[in-house]
């Protein structure tokens with residue numbers, strides 16, 4: 001029953017604590033979207049082992065909740081998806097990341113690419129291509145410096161519309177990466193129809209790559225597949241030198257993970273990391 005405005009009261013004792021918490025969090029999320037500085041982006045460097053240079057970074061959203069502190073994206077992104085708030089939130093992320101990347105571009109970091117995660121709902125919104133175009137215009141960022149990370153599961157459904165959207169995005173000049181590659185339910189057939197640039201090997205395969213033969217084999221296969229399709233391949237969640245050695249030995253030179261750096265606020269990324277790993 002609605003009481004007033006957006007306050008609700010629950011009568012049923014069936015509603016467990018978790019769902020009350022969830023509903024409260026949804027409400028807070030809605031409020032946070034209308035406030036400034038509730039959200040911020042941290043950036044995790046992507047490294048090229050061959051040159052020992054940074055090639056760019058992934059933008060990862062953080063929510064600074066007034067009572068709860070930092071709420072992890074795994075908690076609130078699904079909520080934002082369910083409630084449809086993801087389109088507004090996603091657009092904020094895109095714009096903030098492009099604005100930041102353009103500042104770095106102006107400072108001379110012209111070869112970097114900023115990667116932005118797109119959620120399925122955001123990808124499937126009808127005006128996505130226009131939104132991306134507008135954001136690039138408003139932030140003055142060259143399209144070549146933006147990459148969108150899409151997940152496989154988003155790609156399997158409605159392949160026709162998806163192909164059209166990806167082609168339009170590519171025509172703008174931006175790059176497309178398939179995130180969490182290997183964890184989805186899709187067949188590989190789509191890879192020949194979609195003009196994607198990069199496969200990103202999921203952390204779950206990388207974790208025990210040196211001890212688990214199956215995961216080592218899957219990783220190997222993804223690297224080979226990427227090479228034969230002339231796609232870039234990057235490994236995420238890389239934490240140890242052993243993992244680096246394995247990946248390098250198999251021909252995967254692009255690396256993202258705590259081994260190099262955790263996701264950092266923009267200032268820290270430059271001061272503590274980029275200055276040591278750029279031309």
Ligand code: C2E
Nearest residue numbers: 060061073074077093117118119237238239257258259263
């Ligand atoms: P993802 O896209 O797979 O992002 C990689 C996640 O792995 C990040 O977690 C990152 O901090 C973490 N990570 C990177 N390297 C390592 C490592 O070496 N070890 C470990 N243990 N973890 C590592 P984060 O930032 O908590 O994000 C989690 C997920 O939330 C992301 O997974 C992505 O699916 C989603 N997400 C984050 N930001 C956004 C956003 O702006 N939009 C959307 N739609 N989703 C986002």
Ligand code: CA
Nearest residue numbers: 058117149179
């Ligand atoms: Ca990602």
Ligand code: CA
Nearest residue numbers: 179180200236
């Ligand atoms: Ca990922």
Ligand code: CA
Nearest residue numbers: 180202203236
């Ligand atoms: Ca992942």
